[in-house]
Amino acid sequence: MSITRYFNPRKNQVDRTGLSVAFTVGLYGAAFGAAGVTAGFSVLQTCLLSLLLFSGASQFAVVGIMGAGGAAISAIATATLLGFRNALYGLQMAPILKVSGIKRVLSAQITIDESTAVATLQDNDADCKRGFYVTGIGVYVFWNIFTFLGALGASAIGNPSVWGLDAAVPAAFCGLVWPRLKNKKQFVVSAVAILWALTLTPLTPAGVPIITTVLLAVIFGWKK
């Protein structure tokens, strides 16, 4: 039995899709690594977020909030709310993967936007499973390698403003939120959230302006 049964990008279309998604997404890991170090995290702390937390938006939120002087509890709460969508992905994947024990633990860890997206593009359960694991494991490997390289690169830099890293972080957040804005209501909600956060910034401790925007999500999402 050879490895090509499980992974053979030369012959298998699902593997090719998974691998190209994994590599492209993995590259963003460098932006995260740089953001972590710029926010005052050590290279080890930055890499641990990619190894253990492993969910891009939540990781950026943790370093963004702590870097701005927020409390750990704000960072944890914001990251947790951002990660709730992974629970919903797990709901979708569990009936197809049918795993338990340690396999369920490992499958849960790689349940993210990309692995679920590639899996749900497939039209039978076998390809769905294959897409999930190839993409999930692939993103995990590349994301962690590039986090480390980005963190090392940023620690070689003194003042982050000289290299534009102070704008790279909000630009990364723009790149994360932009694809989610699909209709007028969502643009309005996004604008209201920005205004809300900026209004609270001078008045409340760092982190509070961000986490409290969840109230806006509840208000705007309550009725259709």
Place this chain on the structure above:
Amino acid sequence: MSPIWIAVLGASATAFLNKYIGHSVPERWLNKPKIMRINTLVPIVLLSALVGVQTFAHKKELVIDQRVAGVGVALVLLKFKAPFPVVVIGAAITSAAIYNWF
């Protein structure tokens, strides 16, 4: 333990719980239209707020500096469907150019 360590380990633990719960609870617990609608908006509000704060806040003050230009360029690049690394690098180059030359 420093606040950063608490944030790293705490957020990692809750992130895993989120993922594991999804694989373990019956679908009907979470699969409700209201939860789905709110959940679509949660990343939008949190990430938008982070864009605002990271672009305009300096400690507790609101300022307009080189970051605004960088983020403006990022938005234009996104509008023209540029890939993510191009967006981030475009923002960094713009911001760095203004910071270093003015």
